[in-house]
Amino acid sequence: MGRPQSVIAFHAKLLVGTFVAASSSSSLDAGALLNSVARGQDQSDVYIDAMVKAGPPSESDSMQYLMRTLNKFKAFAKDSREKVEERHKSEETRLQASLVQTKDQGTQLALEQSVTSNSESLQETRRVYNNMVNFAGSMEQFLQQAASKGSGCEQTTCGPHASCTDTTLGAQCVCNEGYVGMGKDCMAPPEFMPHHLLFEGAGALQTQARDMNVALFGTNSIAVVFSDMSRGGMGRTVVGNVREAGMAILAPPEPFTEAGAQAFSAVVTGTEDRRILITWRDQNTKGLCWMRGAALGTTKIRGAEQHLQWGEPVNFCRSQSHKMAALPLPGNRVLVLFADQAAATQHTPAESFGNSMLLQLGNDGGVKSLGNFRFADYPVVRLEVTKLTPKTFIVAARAAQAEDEMDSSKKTNQEAMALFGEMSGDDLVYDPNPVNLEPSGKDIWARGVSLIAPNTFAYAYQRGKDQKMMLGVVHVNATTHRMEVVHKPSQIRAGFSPYVSMLSVPYTANDPHTLTYYNGEKNSMVNVCSWDAVKKSLTKCEDFAWLQGKVKSVSGAHLGGGKAFMVFAPESGVPYYGVFGLSKK
Secondary structure, eight states, X not given: OHHHHHHHHHHHXXXXXXXXHHHTOSSXXXXXXXXXXXXXXXHHHHHHHHHHHTOSOOGGGSXXXXXXXXXXXXXHXXXXXXXXXXXXXXXXXXXXXXXXXXXXXXXXXXXXXXXXXXXXXXXXXHHHHHHHHHHHHHHHHHHHHHHHHHHOGGGOOXXXXXXXXXXXXXXXXXXXXXXXXXXXSOBOOGGXXXXXXXXXXXXXXXXXXXXXXXXXXXTTEEEEEEEEGGGTTEEEEEEEXXXXXXXXXXXXXXXXXXXXXXXXXXXXXEOTTSEEXXXXXXXXXXXXXXXXXXXXXOSOOTTOTTOEEEOOOEEEEEEEOSOOEEEEEXXXXXXXXXXXXXXXXXXXXXXXXXXXXXXXXXXXXXXXXXEEEEEESSOEEEEEEEXXXXXXXXXXXXXXXXXXXXXXXXXXXXXXXXXXXXXXXTEEEEOSOOXXXXXXXXXEXXXXXXXXXXXXXXXXXXXXXXXXXXXXXXXXXXXXXXXXXXXXXXXXXXXXXXXXXXXXXXXXXXXXXXXXXXXXXXXEEEEEEEEETXXXXXXXXXXXXXXXXXOSEEEEEEXXXXXXXXXXXXXXXXXXXXXXXXXXX
């Protein structure tokens, strides 16, 4: 810092002297101006000495004062240059008029010399003033860089998606990883902008999507399902591949429901061998449960990699009014979870319970059931599921109150319940001891569950009574499978959202985070927290807008590398897809 300070002091001295000298005269010819500038530099020595004797610089002697003085100096130079040019032009006009009127050769010669002298004087004076203006401009740039270098990032404000960093030129704003720009105008790359999910012509019927759901499977395959309200609520699916930058190559949409049938709350999942399974109900309340499988790219025809070979639709339950959940398992198997009912018989009362199926998906799109397995002997709704390992998983649900078998007066609310499950051979096995994140809580609505670290999952949910969004963390013992709440639910947002969902391992496995997406007041938001496995705490929780505006339907999947693939429909119902990324600040 020694050299820049000495340069600043030198130019400050030159500037003050020049400004004092120049401002002391309202009209100068070239010679007088140069002499005044020279004298001003000498006067500045006296001025600087006086400043030193007066003690430490005051606020008026700060960099801001110097910048203001510099601006005044530049304005004075420009104004003086204009006045000098006007005076010399007026003098030239007068001399030219006299030259025309006189007939004496001696007088004409003297007048011509005066015209030449006036022109040369104007050029010299203009050059001096131009140098003054250029000097002031150069000093402004120099002082701005010096001020920036001295201020540091603590005094630098950057634009959205940008962070401050110290460089050889001082504190500068640079775009965060995943954004492009010059630090003040950072934005997502074009590949991260929303794209139409369907390519529909100007005269075609405009699709209006509802209940969108997406699954990522295989290497980079995706499947999207939705209900098309513009076509009577029929179920449609789109399959494709996602490139590294986030752009997708999509096949034309295909219906998965029969003609005239509707689809509600469709859910899609896919296996490593590119088999997909879709589940849905055909009415909003008390509908039939349906499933249908398909094999992707089984034909050998070139260019038919996105061709779907469909199996027949299968009805597997009745009187369904809630969304189901599905999860892929090794060996082209799929787990389906749903709320089920058993009608009353002569010897048993009617009952509601949580049921599941283990399915085998065939190469021809066919679906084979390997059995039904109860996971709860009480009513369940709002089902969500996430993997822990290839064969183990966590089921989240809103369940009926549990009663202590030894003491019927002791009851536990299970509205934020989770339980452990595992595929063992051809069976599904569930631990009978669920964990309840709010054993006394009520009116717990939308929820999401996600893997964040080995044997550790996060659970986010909307609390209806006080309109708060909560987030807790649970650890699963690798041997006993018993679950422990290691981070009690804490508030991450105040307000209501019609949906609360999560993405598993949203950043990298060695840098665990949680990612919860929800509807904000004006925009579609994500909440991201860091997980400290040693201290067992969530830290650095922040909210970010991933999409300008709200959506009425949305679903996401993690692509890896911190990128999330989202499908959504705004109020217009037009289906879109987009990508956003997480990065270190």
